[in-house]
């Protein structure tokens with residue numbers, strides 16, 4: 001099933017998500033649906049709040065970016081109940097986009113490395129360190145679980161410049177190649 005993407009202007013996107021346990025209903029189906037929804041909208045990551053569910057779950061598949069960055073080959077993962085344990089390294093800028101912010105792309109500065117503890121789709125615990133674009137995608141998706149969007153991290157002047165476009169998204173006027181909704 002393909003879900004519509006919850007976009008900017010939705011109060012839900014600003015809320016904190018909760019941990020889940022292995023008894024969460026239809027979890028495998030939900031994960032499959034999240035990947036399907038992400039592929040349909042040409043995203044490389046999708047967090048559960050973006051489909052209206054306030055649970056600490058996000059999925060990533062960055063294979064589509066592997067042509068430019070071979071490090072991303074096969075980088076397909078499910079993160080459940082994730083906690084960032086540590087972030088380090090010089091913050092660096094990279095142009096980010098977000099399915100919840102159609103047609104907006106801005107430079108965002110984030111620490112170079114992230115150490116994250118999470119459960120995979122089989123509820124096996126992992127602790128891993130990511131750098132480069134991998135870290136970037138993980139940090140971006142993780143922020144969604146805490147109600148944070150990348151526009152919260154851009155310079156105030158830049159935010160002012162995109163205010164009109166943000167208002168349009170919040171009014172349901174954004175054009176996207178995928179289904180969106182405001183809740």
Ligand code: NI
Pocket residue numbers: 097098099100140141144
């Ligand atoms: Ni996003």
